[in-house]
Amino acid sequence: MKKKLVKEITSRDQDFAQWYTDVCLKAELMDYSDAAGFIIYRPYGYEIWENIQNYLNKEFKRTGHQNVYMPLVITEALFNKEKEHVEGFAPEVAYLTSSFSEQEDRLIVRPTSEVLFCEHYRKIISSYRDLPKKYNQWCNVVRWEKTTRPFLRGKEFLWQEGHTVHSNEQEAREETLGMLEIYKEMGKNLLAIPFVTGKKTETEKFAGALETYSIEALMADGKALQSGTTHYFGQIFSKAFEISFQDQNSKLQYAYQTSWGVSTRLIGAVIMVHGDDDGLVLPPYLAPIQTVIIPIQSQRPEVMETAKNIEKRLENAGFRVHLDNTNRTPGWKFSEYEMKGVPLRIEFGPRDLANDEVVIAIRHNREKRNVKIANLEQTIKKLLADIHQKMYEKALAHVQENTKVIKDYKDFKQAIEQGGYIKMSVAGQEAELMIKEDYQATARVILDEPLSNEICPVTNKKATQTILFARAY
Amino acid sequence: MKKKLVKEITSRDQDFAQWYTDVCLKAELMDYSDAAGFIIYRPYGYEIWENIQNYLNKEFKRTGHQNVYMPLVITEALFNKEKEHVEGFAPEVAYLTSSFSEQEDRLIVRPTSEVLFCEHYRKIISSYRDLPKKYNQWCNVVRWEKTTRPFLRGKEFLWQEGHTVHSNEQEAREETLGMLEIYKEMGKNLLAIPFVTGKKTETEKFAGALETYSIEALMADGKALQSGTTHYFGQIFSKAFEISFQDQNSKLQYAYQTSWGVSTRLIGAVIMVHGDDDGLVLPPYLAPIQTVIIPIQSQRPEVMETAKNIEKRLENAGFRVHLDNTNRTPGWKFSEYEMKGVPLRIEFGPRDLANDEVVIAIRHNREKRNVKIANLEQTIKKLLADIHQKMYEKALAHVQENTKVIKDYKDFKQAIEQGGYIKMSVAGQEAELMIKEDYQATARVILDEPLSNEICPVTNKKATQTILFARAY
Missing domain, CATH: 3.40.50.800 (Anticodon-binding domain)
Known part of the structure; x- marks a missing residue:
């Protein structure tokens, strides 16, 4: 093995978590800041993010989306309008205050901007002629996470969040799946990451969504990373926020909505999918220096x-x-x-x-x-071109080699400890919760595939859906 | 005059402030949000900002700058390190808190990021080989302003802030003036605005800077708008933050620094320089729709x-x-x-x-x-090309027609009430403060010109510098 001349990093097999942190710091992607949980994106890390932005901005524009910028803060009154959404985010919200502001005027720093977009859409939409509205924003968001890791989970992160409004269910559903496809293609064309896509279970879906879809990536250590999501809201938010419009027959209707986002977490995915004991390995179309x-x-x-x-x-x-x-x-x-x-x-x-x-x-x-x-x-x-292709194929082979079909729950323990995805047809939430309790493995996505077994190996009830399980970041 | 078919706006001559707000809203550049002082950048307004970003990113890259991203927050301990800087910003800082955070852990939401850059530079600079470092970031900042106006002054605004570190004074001074020139050229090439540039007086300079330079624009109503600044810090911050390096003779030296920024305020400048009674008038290379x-x-x-x-x-x-x-x-x-x-x-x-x-x-x-x-x-x-040129020339003629040389303080009142710039050679701060008190006119920049009068018309002392005065936003 080549002698290291300068920067030693921990071996990937020896301590994956430490290896990851070493790469983040020594490849000069980021640095810690004085405020715990907030990181500095150094030039080399930030340029990776800019390359993701450039790729997605072209895709967003091609598919008729427009960029906007919503405020950093949300009034508590506005935030409290959609109950399920509030409950999902309340534990981790942070507040903006000043020497001049009263406790009752507290402003919530956006953990996500659904309610800001909804309130704006309420004001600017009145006719079917105003639809669809397909907005996106690039911004920072704040979530008061207790444990943080560079790029994967922070008190602040950078992302894009798309928010769209449609006159009918079909168009909104097409948007939800269309953006999922754009994310998946980004994996294939830019990140050299083969994302597995699918619907989230009820347990795992976004607070306030009717359906959540996810792009999931498998890291080199066998753990999964949720790398982006798209949400179908139906009329949940439009009813809470009164986003209605006159249709072509002059009838008042509630609109149908979606949202979708990817974040700087993608940088973490790239590190953990492609990196090796000598450090970072960047796919060529993403690399700041090719x-x-x-x-x-x-x-x-x-x-x-x-x-x-x-x-x-x-x-x-x-x-x-x-x-x-x-x-x-x-x-x-x-x-x-x-x-x-x-x-x-x-x-x-x-x-x-x-x-x-x-x-x-x-x-x-x-x-x-x-x-x-x-x-x-x-x-x-x-x-x-060749490197990109080979890196993608290697990552795809890793997914394929580390996806096991389990039909007997006895085999689950060994499989999950080896890492990777476990495919199993189960009876639904009851099985999902048992697996989480027994093995700290979660349902990554529901696969759109025939059942691999008729009877759920966990509950012995009739299996209803095939789910991809994994331990995850 | 053409009959207005849809959106009526206030006439510019009748009520310039109301005209401005009408244009902001009715050209769909922005909307107000639920939180007072925070605005929504609508697609048409945001795309103007994106065109400014694209122009400047090319210029920054051409001149060897790199983009980074610093955290939203600053710990109080870090913020308090440079006294003059703290005093300048303390009255308008906002804090980030959570249900889990203690009063003593308060985090300051960045009103500007000098101290964040300084702390990072302290850690990554140790040798002359590490210099220069020329970083820039695009981000949102928060200042708790009491009165706010779209794009001109808000509790949150978007901007870029460049922060550079150099091994010697000359290079840092060249950077300060070089970036001022890039801003001025942006006026000429993109915004069709003839900026007047020059050094700020001691009274008007940035908190913590040795010297501040400004690009000033003259609005259609005769008021000036500070549209961007560059600062020469010398070793003020490097001494407070211990940013030192070994020079080529292995001697430890403190570094020399600069910072510079323009913000979404430029959108306000474009509106107020070029707009008319029918609404917005956009220079062609800036326009989202040409x-x-x-x-x-x-x-x-x-x-x-x-x-x-x-x-x-x-x-x-x-x-x-x-x-x-x-x-x-x-x-x-x-x-x-x-x-x-x-x-x-x-x-x-x-x-x-x-x-x-x-x-x-x-x-x-x-x-x-x-x-x-x-x-x-x-x-x-x-x-x-022709429209751009004519718009620039028209704005330039407006500046020239509205710049008066005053040699007798008796003439100041009438001149300032007519609006525009007043050029006068004065004895310095004492005259500056009297003019501010008497006529609410401020020193925009010190002009690099011969004196227009030997004796200061305000103080009757020997005139030392020629200053451009105006009422300003």
């Missing part, structure tokens, strides 16, 4: 000249490229950009140049190859 | 077909274009997009098409002309 150029014997003028020339060529070809011409040693730089998960490294010294070649090192599988400088743009383009 | 297409007799198939064809052509040419094919009347649509300040309107019916022509109406000067459909892309491109 190719790093590290010249060897850079004091030689022809070496530095070629390095700058290659940098310029690759930039012009549209790649995100970084030439490291600092006076650190090549070995230090190799480790540094491996830690940061840069997909490709171009290295070369005078001898390589004599052959019109450079060496390309591939981060995710540690392969190295000599390539001609002449066709570098095309080589890089092909390599990045 | 050209609206309004077909007349759109039930005729050849009309709608041409409308869609033109829309596609203009989109392909890279313009932001909107075809309004709703069933409202053309007159209603004309008013609507005039209210929204769309720079160009393309209208046509069967008779125009028979001549292979469309009518183009120009928002800012109300001109109309017939143009051939064949060269529409080139015509639009030229028109937008």
Whole structure:
């Protein structure tokens, strides 16, 4: 094994949680702030988030959504309008106060913005001509979590939340499933993560929703991570907030609504799906730096000249490229950009140049190859596409190898302790709650599949649905 | 004058403040929220902000800055580290609390993030090799303002704040002035606003800064609006926060710092510089919709077909274009997009098409002309450039016509009541404070110009600097 030159991190197998924290800090994705539970997004971490934003903004625009910005705060009167929603969020709300404000004027800092959108929609919607309204916002939200972990759970996190209003149920249902598909495709096209999608059980659904759908990812340690959700609200909120409209027959109707969101938690998913003992491994289309150029014997003028020339060529070809011409040693730089998960490294010294070649090192599988400088743009383009595909396939194989069908509850214990998904057809909530109590495994999604067994192995009642169980973050 | 078909707004001359609020609401830029002092940025308003963000992000990147995200909150211990800074912001801070938090754990919601950046910089900077660090963040901030107005002053606003650290004074001073220049250029290239730039007086500078520079804009009512600032901190914060580094001779040095920001207040500047009695007037490169297409007799198939064809052509040419094919009347649509300040309107019916022509109406000067459909892309491109230029020149003429040189304090009263800038060479703070007391006019910037009079007309002492005074928002 390669000797580490600079930053030591815990081995992934030895202590996954510590490995995760080490990667977050040493790949310079984030840092802790003075206020417990609030993190700093450093440039390298924030640029990953910006790349997610750019991808999604294009998708949102393509599908007719508009960005808006709602206030940071919600009055208590407004917040209390939808009972189930309040009960779901009340334990973790934080308040904004000032020296001038009275206790009874307390403002709730948004833990999510359903009620802000509803109140606005109530005011601006009156006719079927005003529908649909399909808004999204990028913002920070605050939830008073007791235990926090970088990107996965924090007192503050960054996200997008889409909120839409429709004149009929079918269109709202299509929106709910359509946005789920956009998230799933983002996994496939950008994050190289094969998300399993499906409906949440009653126990796991969003406070106030009729139905919640989720994208679930399987981490390298065998635990699941809920990575995004879409919600179908029906008329629950529209009735609580009086969002009504005159239909084409001049009849007053309540509107149908959805909401959906993904957050900086996706950064955590990327780390835990792809990372290894040398640090972060980034999928190429997400990576802030797709190719790093590290010249060897850079004091030689022809070496530095070629390095700058290659940098310029690759930039012009549209790649995100970084030439490291600092006076650190090549070995230090190799480790540094491996830690940061840069997909490709171009290295070369005078001898390589004599052959019109450079060496390309591939981060995710540690392969190295000599390539001609002449066709570098095309080589890089092909390599990045190939890396993306292979990283996706590897993650998909991990999901497939770690999804077990269980028909006898006796087998559940061993399976869940090995990690991964367990597929089982059960009798519903009673079984779900027993499994949670017995093994701290939760229903990730209801699968849209035929039953794998007729009788629920947990309750011995008639099985009604096939559920994917896992221990989860 | 054209009859208003839909939305009446107050005349600008009659009541400028009411006119402003009317435009904000009726052009659908914003709406009020349930929480006093917090506003909703509606899609049309938010997209203006996104266009500012896109412009500045390119400029920031071009000049070597990186985006980050700091927490929403600051611990009181951290906040209290730089005395002058604390005193400046203490009266308007808001706190974040939860049911679980104690009074002594109060977290301050960032009114600005100097101290958060400083604390982070302290941790990550140790050598001259780590410098410069040039970070920027886009975020919301909270200031407990007593009186609020949409975009101009709110309890929450959106902005960018750049924070940089340098190894020497010269580089930090260049950064301070360089960013001021980038803001000024944004006025020229994007907002069509001729900003006057200069240093703030001691009275008006930022709490904790050694020097503050400002971009000032003159509104149509003759009042000035501080539209952005850049600050040179020297070593004030680096000493308070222990941001030190080993220089090339291994000597420990304190770093030199800057910060700079512009906010959603720029939207207010655009409204008040360019707007008229028919509503908003947007400069073309900032406008969410650059050209609206309004077909007349759109039930005729050849009309709608041409409308869609033109829309596609203009989109392909890279313009932001909107075809309004709703069933409202053309007159209603004309008013609507005039209210929204769309720079160009393309209208046509069967008779125009028979001549292979469309009518183009120009928002800012109300001109109309017939143009051939064949060269529409080139015509639009030229028109937008021309409109931008004319809007800038008009705003510049307004500044020039409303800048008076005063050498006798007797003339000050009449001049300030007419509105605009007053240029006067004075003896410094004593004169500044008297003028503020007498006429509620403040020093906008110190001009880098020869003295216009030797003796200060206010104090009769020797004049030392030439200052631009105005009443301001």
